[in-house]
Amino acid sequence: MKFCRKELFRNILTHWKYNLLIFLELAACVLMVFVVLYNLNILTSRSSSYISGISDKRYYSMEIEEGSTSFIRESKQLQSQISKIVSTIETYPKWKAYSYAGNSFGLPYDEFGEKVVPEIFEEGYESGKLNTGNPNLQVLKAYSFTPQVFSSFDMKISEGRLFNEDDYILKESEGESTSVILGAAYKDYFKVGDTIHGWGNTKDMKLHVVGFLEEGTLFSSPEFVNMITLDRYIIYPMHSKMIMLDHSETVYPGASALLWMGNIVVSDMSVDVQKEINAITNTYGFPGIKCTQWGGTYMESTENVSQRNIILLSGLALLLCCLAAVSLTHVLSRKAEKNMRSYAVYLISGISPREIIISILMEALLYAALAVLPAVWLSLIQFKTMVVPLYKLLLISLPIVLVSVIPAVRLIAKINLDQLARRKSE
């Protein structure tokens, strides 16, 4: 082992130009494959959700017919019927009805003036326009969900619990905290039971973490061009009622959101959703609610485009890996040729070819390990976590290096010691 260690150290120093070239080529390969694998992960989770979630269900969005909104506001009778209609639609046995609303949460910077979570958690990150209204506040992505959202999208909790009935009641008393479920990526920063102070509906809003969603939990709505992962979202309960300071109860305004921006999920393909909704609204003398089917078609086309990109990227990655393997073979063979006299001296001094080959393989393993570092760095800087497991990155660099080192090893196995021993010092 001492020889292997000494030879490794000697080779790193004496052939630094070759080594730098090997490192750069391998690192470029690993980075390229890292990008492919990352995108493939997203694609796989999207398509599996599409198959399990969308193919056997139909999704409808609900919207009160044009012009009816002001009519409802003016009619006290209709307003009193809203909760009955919402309740009827929500509990209707032929479907699941849910509603959600976009939300946000202002998380103050830490005591050192640094952001607590990476920018990818912030609103506007994807469009490159972060909310900079308050320079000391991160405006985080959030949604408010009714309980049915979780079952409609088969959302599961990896830690903690789902919202309970009490969580859906907003209490006006001071010091109350709002229960939240966090996306999986928040696990690196918070844990179940934590209280997060920040800005929401009130200046000092307290969020109580009750659970974490499973990694890769997906959500979709009519306005999205594709499904989104909730890994970096905060999920609020969409409150159904409110308890005032004087302990009186009132229906929370958000409860009627179902009628304006609600969604219905139907598993039984024979159900005529519009007909059934019409029957409900007619019963209460309520204005018509228009149901529009969404999802499926454009989600499928988005998936195809992504798949095409992955295929193109994979082709490029494969080409780059082949180029790197060919180039590395050449570089490693050239290096072995240059080292041939040293190897001859070692052999004459009693060091066996096996030990020399082990030292070369050790060097190759070192290159393979070092080559994943730029991808690791990128992953940690960009996502604060390893979005592609380390072993997968090593599975890229290791075979390339091991294949490339074969000709160099064969050169050593066929070494002409006699000729090299007679050669004059260079």
Added chain:
Amino acid sequence: MNIIRLEDITKKFGEGTKQTAVLQDISLSVEENEMLAIRGKSGSGKTTLLNILAGIDFPSSGSYYFRDKKISLHNQNDAAKFRRKYIAVVVQHFALLDDLTAYENISMALWSEGISNKEERKRVESIMEELDILPLKKKYPTTLSGGEKQRVAIARAIIRNPDLILADEPTGALDEVTGQQIVSVFQRLHDNGHTIFIVTHDEAVANQCSRTVHLRDGIIAG
């Protein structure tokens, strides 16, 4: 007792009708603690014979006995083990690595021995002192004279305390005075109990050995 016994060693290069015999039916014995010189012109097969003894090259036919044990080397791994255990080789052009210091060039022979750094330092410094090259320990081969390089090469060869030292033209690249100093080193090693086998075309070197064998066109001529 014979340390080496060769029986009908033949070495041929090339294949088929283009085969050339460099050594033909060489039979030779070397006694323990003998200092033997092999003389001959260029191309007479001296170095090939030494290479076969060292396991650097393998004979086409014949038998090689080391302390009456038949040596059958099939590959360089076996040969390296054999050399590590019994034999040291000193080549004409020193075979030093220019990016290693004199100390490292010597200690290299111990790198696969599995000894501690302390033990390694003790042994290297002791051998360097014995060959009067201790002050050169941090110097690189490019800054050393021919005689100093050859002493470093000899130190590397004998540091594992081998049973047999094979030297191929050890004075070939040196001037007369320095060559004489190197021969004195070999004589000192011989006096200390080492068996030495020197390949040379230099009569002065051969004259200082206890026995000389002449090689002509691959055959022992006397």
